[in-house]
Amino acid sequence: xxxxxxxxxxxxxxxxxxxxxxxxxxxxxxxxxxxxxxxxxxxxxxxxxxxxxxxxxxxxxxxxxxxxxxxxxxxxxxxxxxxxxxxxxxxxxxxxxxxxxxxxxxxxxxxxxxxxxxxxxxxxxxxxxxxxxxxxxxxxxxxxxxxxxxxxxxxxxxxxxxxxxxxxxxxxxxxxxxxxxxxxxxxxxxxxxxxxxxxxxxxxxxxxxxxxxxxxxxxxxxxxxxxxxxxxxxxxxxxxxxxxxxxxxxxxxxxxxxxxxxxxxxxxxxxxxxxxxxxxxxxxxxxxxxxxxxxxxxxxxxxxxxxxxxxxxxxxxxxxxxxxxxxxxxxxxxxxxxxxxxxxxxxxxxxxxxxxxxxxxxxxxxxxxxxxxxxxxxxxxxxxxxxxxxxx
Amino acid sequence: xxxxxxxxxxxxxxxxxxxxxxxxxxxxxxxxxxxxxxxxxxxxxxxxxxxxxxxxxxxxxxxxxxxxxxxxxxxxxxxxxxxxxxxxxxxxxxxxxxxxxxxxxxxxxxxxxxxxxxxxxxxxxxxxxxxxxxxxxxxxxxxxxxxxxxxxxxxxxxxxxxxxxxxxxxxxxxxxxxxxxxxxxxxxxxxxxxxxxxxxxxxxxxxxxxxxxxxxxxxxxxxxxxxxxxxxxxxxxxxxxxxxxxxxxxxxxxxxxxxxxxxxxxxxxxxxxxxxxxxxxxxxxxxxxxxxxxxxxxxxxxxxxxxxxxxxxxxxxxxxxxxxxxxxxxxxxxxxxxxxxxxxxxxxxxxxxxxxxxxxxxxxxxxxxxxxxxxxxxxxxxxxxxxxxxxxxxxxxxxxxxxxxxxxxxxxxxxxxxxxxxxxxxxxxxxxxxxxxxxxxxxxxxxxxxxxxxxxxxxxxxxxxxxxxxxxxxxxxxxxxxxxxxxxxxxxxxxxxxxxxxxxxxxxxxxxxxxxxxxxxxxxxxxxxxxxxxxxxxxxxxxxxxxxxxxxxxxxxxxxxxxxxxxxxxxxxxxxxxxxxxxxxxxxxxxx
Ligand SMILES: Nc1ncnc2c1ncn2[C@@H]1O[C@H](COP(=O)(O)OP(=O)(O)O)[C@@H](O)[C@H]1O
Ligand SMILES: [Mg+2]
Numbered sequence: 001x002x003x004x005x006x007x008x009x010x011x012x013x014x015x016x017x018x019x020x021x022x023x024x025x026x027x028x029x030x031x032x033x034x035x036x037x038x039x040x041x042x043x044x045x046x047x048x049x050x051x052x053x054x055x056x057x058x059x060x061x062x063x064x065x066x067x068x069x070x071x072x073x074x075x076x077x078x079x080x081x082x083x084x085x086x087x088x089x090x091x092x093x094x095x096x097x098x099x100x101x102x103x104x105x106x107x108x109x110x111x112x113x114x115x116x117x118x119x120x121x122x123x124x125x126x127x128x129x130x131x132x133x134x135x136x137x138x139x140x141x142x143x144x145x146x147x148x149x150x151x152x153x154x155x156x157x158x159x160x161x162x163x164x165x166x167x168x169x170x171x172x173x174x175x176x177x178x179x180x181x182x183x184x185x186x187x188x189x190x191x192x193x194x195x196x197x198x199x200x201x202x203x204x205x206x207x208x209x210x211x212x213x214x215x216x217x218x219x220x221x222x223x224x225x226x227x228x229x230x231x232x233x234x235x236x237x238x239x240x241x242x243x244x245x246x247x248x249x250x251x252x253x254x255x256x257x258x259x260x261x262x263x264x265x266x267x268x269x270x271x272x273x274x275x276x277x278x279x280x281x282x283x284x285x286x287x288x289x290x291x292x293x294x295x296x297x298x299x300x301x302x303x304x305x306x307x308x309x310x311x312x313x314x315x316x317x318x319x320x321x322x323x324x325x326x327x328x329x330x331x332x333x334x335x336x337x338x339x340x341x342x343x344x345x346x347x348x349x350x351x352x353x354x355x356x357x358x359x360x361x362x363x364x365x366x367x368x369x370x371x372x373x374x375x376x377x378x379x380x381x382x383x384x385x386x387x388x389x390x391x392x
Numbered sequence: 393x394x395x396x397x398x399x400x401x402x403x404x405x406x407x408x409x410x411x412x413x414x415x416x417x418x419x420x421x422x423x424x425x426x427x428x429x430x431x432x433x434x435x436x437x438x439x440x441x442x443x444x445x446x447x448x449x450x451x452x453x454x455x456x457x458x459x460x461x462x463x464x465x466x467x468x469x470x471x472x473x474x475x476x477x478x479x480x481x482x483x484x485x486x487x488x489x490x491x492x493x494x495x496x497x498x499x500x501x502x503x504x505x506x507x508x509x510x511x512x513x514x515x516x517x518x519x520x521x522x523x524x525x526x527x528x529x530x531x532x533x534x535x536x537x538x539x540x541x542x543x544x545x546x547x548x549x550x551x552x553x554x555x556x557x558x559x560x561x562x563x564x565x566x567x568x569x570x571x572x573x574x575x576x577x578x579x580x581x582x583x584x585x586x587x588x589x590x591x592x593x594x595x596x597x598x599x600x601x602x603x604x605x606x607x608x609x610x611x612x613x614x615x616x617x618x619x620x621x622x623x624x625x626x627x628x629x630x631x632x633x634x635x636x637x638x639x640x641x642x643x644x645x646x647x648x649x650x651x652x653x654x655x656x657x658x659x660x661x662x663x664x665x666x667x668x669x670x671x672x673x674x675x676x677x678x679x680x681x682x683x684x685x686x687x688x689x690x691x692x693x694x695x696x697x698x699x700x701x702x703x704x705x706x707x708x709x710x711x712x713x714x715x716x717x718x719x720x721x722x723x724x725x726x727x728x729x730x731x732x733x734x735x736x737x738x739x740x741x742x743x744x745x746x747x748x749x750x751x752x753x754x755x756x757x758x759x760x761x762x763x764x765x766x767x768x769x770x771x772x773x774x775x776x777x778x779x780x781x782x783x784x785x786x787x788x789x790x791x792x793x794x795x796x797x798x799x800x801x802x803x804x805x806x807x808x809x810x811x812x813x814x815x816x817x818x819x820x821x822x823x824x825x826x827x828x829x830x831x832x833x834x835x836x837x838x839x840x841x842x843x844x845x846x847x848x849x850x851x852x853x854x855x856x857x858x859x860x861x862x863x864x865x866x867x868x869x870x871x872x873x874x875x876x877x878x879x880x881x882x883x884x885x886x887x888x889x890x891x892x893x894x895x896x897x898x899x900x901x902x903x904x905x906x907x908x909x910x911x912x913x914x915x916x917x918x919x920x921x922x923x924x925x926x927x928x929x930x931x932x933x934x935x936x937x938x939x940x941x942x943x944x945x946x947x948x949x950x951x952x953x954x955x956x957x958x959x960x961x962x963x964x965x966x967x968x969x970x971x972x973x974x975x976x977x978x979x980x981x982x983x984x
Contacts (some may be wrong), residue, residue, distance in 0.1 A: 054884050061719035079426075080887040093881035097903045111890025111901060153885075160890060 001196040002028040002051065002164055007060035009046055009220075023060070028164070030195040033187070035228075037216035038131035039243070044200040047217075048168050052087050053080040053197060065163045081094045082112070084158030092149040094141045100152050104128055105162040126237050127155040132190060136154060136285050147178040153187060158193070165190065165197040171206060183371050208232055216240045231372040236276050241288040248289040252359070264359050268306040268326055271352055273359040274371075278322040285359040289312045291334035291354040296322055296342070304347030310342050318347040324350055399630070409562055428893040429675075432808070435800040435814050442861045443822040446834025447681055453837050454674030465983075471671035488637055488654040489566065491647075494572045495579065496632035503583025504590075504625055511591035513716045515723030521588060523822070526973065527581045530965045532922035533957040534641040534942050539738030540574040541565060541645060542745055542951065550741065550753045566650030575642045577734045579635060583628050590624035615807060623694045630691035634684045638827025640925035645946065655680050656829050660928065672839070677830045685825040739962065745955035766956035773953055778934075779941040786852050786937060787920035790859035795909050796868035796914040797860070802875040803901070807883065817868075824865045831858060832926030850932040858930055859920035866919055867912040874908030875901075896928060907975050914972045918965055 010019050012059060021043045028034045033206040035042040049055045051062055051086055053069065061071035064085070069078045072262045086107075094103055101124050108120035125350070130135045131151040136144060143154065148168060157165055170186065171179045187210045191195050201207050207214050208228045215225040216239070218334035224231065224240045235241040241249070252271070262275035264287055297305065308326035320348060322342065424430050427550055457466045473480050506524075508514040543551045543563035564570065594617075643657040651663075652897060655676055663674050742838040743756055747762045798820075802811055823831065836857050839848045848854045849892045876903065884898040902909070924939035933939050938961065945954045 052884075054887070081890045081892050083888075086887055087885065089881040089885060091879060091881050093879065093885035095882055095885070095900060095904075106886065106891070106899070107889035110886070110895050156885070156889065166888075307832055308639075308649075 001030040001032075001065060002198065003063045003228035004047075004051065006060050007047065007050055007062065009043075009050055009057050010058050014199075016203055019058075019220050021057070022177065024217075024220070024222055026205040026215065028196055028197055028198055033190050033197040033199055033210060034210040034213045035199045035207040035211040036202060036215050036217055037204060037243075038223075040202055043220040044202070044217055044252065044332065045168055046220075048087075048166050048198060048200050051164075052085055052166050053078065053083050063256050063362045068364045080206070086160060086165045088150070088153050088157050088165070088170045090172060092146070092153045093352055094144075094149045094152050094156075094171070094365075096140075096142045097128075098137050099140055100133060100144060100148075101125065101128060103141055103152055104156045104159050107156060113162055114344045124155075128152075130158070131155045131157060141227060144384065147174055147182055150182055151185065154189065158189070158195070160175040163196060165195050167197065168200045169202070170199075172203075176363055179206075185366060186210065187206050205291050214244070216243060218243075223268060234358060235275055235288075236360070238286060238288075238362075241358060246288040246290050246292065246358070248294065250287045250289070250329065251362070252285055252287050254281050254283050254285055254359070256281060261355070264357075267329075269304065272354050274355065275355040275359040277361075279359065279361055282316075286362050286364045288358050289331075289352055289357045291321065291332045293356045294324075294331060294333035295353065296324070296333050296335060297351060297353045298347075300351070305351040308348055308350055310344060310346045312344055313342065321387060324348060326350055399957055426440060426459060426893075428476060429798065431827075432804050432810065435797055436804070436812075437862070438839075439797065439801060439820050442857070443819040445838050445860065446831045447826050448834070449823075449838040449841075450674055450676075450681065450830055450834040452675040453670050454678050456671070457893065459736060463477065464982045466650045471675045472641060475672050475675040480674075484655060487652060488504055488865050491568060491571050491575070491643075491654055494568075496574045496629045497573045498572065499580040499583045500587075500625060500628045502730065503580045504587035504621070505626065507591055508617075509723040509726065510646075513723060514856045515720045515727070517724055517727040517741040519725045520905065521584075523731070523735075524581045524584050525737060526966075528578070529918055529960055529969050531578075531735070531738065532575075532924075532939065532961065532965070534922070534924050534939050535577050535742065535961065536578045536738055536916025536978050537574055537641045537645045538942065538946055538951075538954055538958060539741045540570075540577065542739060542741050542751065542955070544570065545751070548634075548751065550744075551737075553753045563648070566646060566652075568650075568652050570650070571642050571646045571652065572652075574646055575636050575639075577738070579632050580730075580734060582635075583632055586624065586628045586631070590621055593918045594620055606764045627691040627694040630687045630694070634691070634827075635824075636686040638684055638829055638925065640829060640928055641943070643771050645943070651709075653656060656827075659829055660750060664741050668966070672835075679827075679835055680827050681830050682829075684827045726735050742962070745952055746900045746959045748952060749897060751951045766952040767960075769953055770956055770960075773828050773945070773950075775936060776941055776945075776957070778954075779936040779938045781922055781939040782852060782855075782935060785861055786855045787917045789856050791913040791916040792865055793856070793860045794867040795871075795913045796861040797876075798871045799901070799909060800913055802868060802871040803897075804873045806872060807880065816855045820868055823861045826861075826922065828862060828925030829929070831862060832929035835861075835926070836929045850935060852935050854930050855927060855935060855937060858926045859916075859923060862923060862926060863916035863919050866877065867916050870912035870915060871905065872907050878904050911972050912974075914968050918968055918972075921961075921965065 004024060007021055007024040007026070008019055009021040024043075024047060026034075026047075032367045036047060039046055039293070046055060050057050050070070051064075056077060057070060057072060059072060060277050061074075061076075061209070062069045064083065067078075068074075068076050069083055070076060073127060095106070098106070101121065104124035104127050105117075105120045108115045108123060125137060128137055131154055133148060133151055133155065136148060141149065141152065150173070154170070157167075167186070171183055174182055183206060186199075189209075199210055208231075211228045213225060214228050216223045216231065216235075217235075218239050224235065224237045231240065232244060235244055235246070248270075250266050252266040252356075254275075255263045255270070257263070257275060257278045257280075259278065260274060260276065261283075262273055262279055264271050264273050264275075264285060267285060271287065273285075275285070279285060300307075306326045308324040308331070311323040311325050311330065314321040319334050319336045320333065324331050324333060333350060425435065427509055443756065452469055455467055455469070457468045457470065499959050506517075506520075510517050510521045541549075543549050546552065546564065546565055546566075547561065549565070555562055565573070582836075637655065640660065643652075643654045644660060647654060648661070649658050659673050659676055660670055662676075745751055746766050747764070748758060749761065749765060753778060801816060801820050805813045805928055826834070829941060838851070839854055848857070882900055882904070886900050887893070891899065922939060923937075927937050927940055928943065929936060936944075938957070942954055942957060945957070
């Protein structure tokens with residue numbers, strides 16, 4: 001449905017030697033919700049705005065529903081208001097001089113196809129009903145709460161029945177309780193209408209909750225993509241693993257490997273881990289272990305436990321996080337039942353669950369960034385040369 | 393849900409640009425094909441034209457051997473050497489600078505003094521502060537001048553009669569001192585406003601720190617308050633100077649009868665003479681232009697650095713007020729005296745004169761001669777009603793044009809990333825630095841000589857052009873902050889809803905900006921309606937505007953008619969001002 005190839009965007013006058021969006025390829029299948037997930041400043045918003053046509057790319061091509069929307073090299077650019085899109089903005093962008101229903105009617109009255117007023121109003125009311133705001137239709141927009149405004153904004157994006165829905169951090173301005181409700185609402189409506197959707201967020205829980213597919217971004221590039229549950233269960237890249245909150249990482253060496261599994265030698269013992277692409281025996285890897293996969297016990301009947309001492313514990317309501325020092329490393333273990341009486345200095349055994357830890361081939365610290373930056377500078381200069389020579 | 397069942401609209405055809413055009417030109421043509429960009433470009437060109445033509449023409453005239461004649465022209469510096477070599481010119485410079493400097497200092501001292509009282513002490517004068525904001529708008533300079541001339545008329549002026557009754561020498565208003573007095577009364581409220589702004593934005597914790605260090609209040613005032621406010625004071629002095637040196641009414645009505653010439657009156661009278669020495673006029677015009685832009689530039693710089701100093705802190709910002717104790721009544725008295733002198737006296741004088749068949753000082757015996765005949769007479773004075781109509785037409789058209797141009801310029805500078813938008817913003821404020829007189833003469837010269845097929849000289853259009861140019865910076869001052877308050881997403885949301893740019897501008901920006909647009913419109917109407925310094929050079933027989941009529945009726949000695957007309961104008965302007973301030977208060981837009 002949405003097809004993006006080699007999308008590149010540079011902001012003029014930026015001193016940072018990186019493109020805001022750096023050669024992104026992206027496919028959003030019909031009716032699916034794809035999330036762009038990544039830390040602040042990684043280029044999610046820029047990507048979304050490029051798809052919407054609110055920014056013009058320096059390179060690449062974007063098509064929606066098989067129609068080419070944008071390709072600078074071919075001089076094609078379809079104006080924002082000609083694109084079959086609906087956008088929900090981070091700040092709602094509900095027009096303050098209109099009522100709720102006037103906001104929702106606007107696309108029907110001002111778009112390419114102008115509906116007569118009663119018809120537009122009828123359809124706007126349907127959309128308002130869908131987001132549960134029918135009784136607020138004639139309220140002035142500023143008299144609505146943040147959550148209501150965000151739902152108005154969603155209804156407005158949908159009334160025109162766009163081919164694709166674009167949402168930029170639609171929940172980030174809402175307070176915690178409301179966030180979950182509006183999130184569920186968005187997913188419910190999206191699945192009911194079967195509308196192709198791109199959802200931008202920096203919050204991995206939010207991304208996992210709503211997505212069919214998650215695309216992890218960093219520094220204007222795609223790091224990894226996959227089904228939500230796959231990205232969660234088995235990230236293939238270090239960046240993803242860290243970003244998904246897998247906080248325990250231990251260096252190790254591969255001792256044997258077969259398809260999808262490897263034996264890893266760690267400082268404290270040996271562990272069977274998930275490993276993609278059959279790493280070579282003897283190669284260095286980082287092993288990522290979820291706090292939930294580290295079980296604490298006072299005794300070690302299996303003999304696989306690592307001996308450590310408790311540093312401190314944090315209570316979360318439904319679970320406890322114990323920070324345990326094993327050798328030089330501080331490991332975090334999450335327990336859903338209290339280990340009664342564990343306090344600072346107590347000896348304890350940390351037993352890692354087999355086959356849930358993830359081994360990822362090590363990228364030497366720091367050099368990953370430099371490599372990316374170097375490549376980008378090169379790409380940028382050659383692109384600039386090309387542009388300077390008038391599209392050879 | 394029927395949203396689901398309805399079929400999707402067919403995707404719109406993509407607007408494909410021809411591919412085989414040379415890339416650059418193709419891109420350029422494509423850029424202009426967008427109606428938005430076309431509009432932006434047109435407005436930019438118009439603004440540049442308006443801003444640069446008058447001053448440019450003036451400069452050219454000063455450098456040509458025979459401007460505006462059939463003889464072949466060449467380039468020369470002759471006018472400069474000749475004019476600058478004359479002793480007369482330097483007398484003129486002395487007079488002009490003396491007049492402007494004295495006015496600037498006096499008005500700034502009074503204005504800032506009163507501002508200090510109202511912002512930093514518990515002087516109960518808030519009411520006056522609010523009224524002061526409106527006075528300079530309501531009383532046009534020409535009426536202020538006329539009123540003072542009536543008050544101090546050599547034999548019969550009300551104040552001179554009073555002085556003689558007290559056995560004091562009469563005051564000769566037709567002198568440099570008289571000019572300074574009249575102009576000071578007119579510009580002091582503006583200095584007061586600047587002072588209020590400066591004192592309000594100054595963080596008083598700096599003063600409190602000094603007090604807490606053991607410095608007595610007077611010392612704190614001298615070493616902290618006065619030092620911090622100094623850039624604002626300098627900036628105000630320069631602005632008052634620039635405004636004084638470039639307006640017409642006081643030099644002509646007060647200065648010329650006493651044979652005290654300054655730049656403006658010299659230019660006016662040189663243009664009345666025959667054969668006209670366009671070169672000399674050009675030289676003087678360029679000279680004022682240089683002085684004015686230098687002064688304005690310096691003023692901006694000073695107030696800029698002052699603002700930086702004023703925002704050193706920011707948290708816990710709270711202007712404290714010194715308790716003056718019983719002295720605060722003295723502060724109030726200062727306000728009352730100032731308002732009696734600067735506002736009440738001239739206005740009452742106008743009203744009084746408008747009710748008598750011929751001019752005479754106020755007395756009991758005159759009371760039974762009071763009549764409304766002058767107001768009736770207005771309708772029968774030839775050309776007078778026409779000039780009111782001309783004024784209304786030109787002011788309203790200028791207001792509308794300024795509003796439209798300002799809205800688009802504000803859009804370009806605030807909402808777009810178009811290269812050169814900073815330049816556009818600068819161009820739109822150039823008219824501030826061009827004295828109205830230069831504006832008038834420059835426009836006059838240009839439309840007399842310009843190689844364009846339109847003959848605008850002698851039409852109302854040329855006046856509209858002048859008023860639009862003069863009003864543009866003011867229009868922007870109202871619209872830019874309003875534009876900046878509107879978030880970009882509100883426009884983007886409309887675009888992603890399928891609305892074209894023009895439609896977005898109409899349905900989103902215009903309604904949201906409505907209060908700013910209305911205020912800009914009305915303010916420009918006021919500015920245009922009062923304007924005389926440029927209009928005096930541009931009117932012809934059929935295109936007289938009301939300010940010019942006042943001047944002419946005054947020159948003819950029809951004082952009662954002038955007074956009656958003045959009273960009506962003040963009432964009319966007061967009405968518009970009331971609407972503007974209501975609007976700006978309602979929208980919470982905060983400006984001077
Ligand atoms: N208008 C702009 N001008 C210059 N740089 C920008 C602009 N918008 C975004 N950037 C830069 O581009 C990068 C990507 O920004 P953005 O797409 O907003 O990130 P995200 O939405 O993922 O937080 C950032 O480094 C940001 O500073
Ligand atoms: Mg963002």
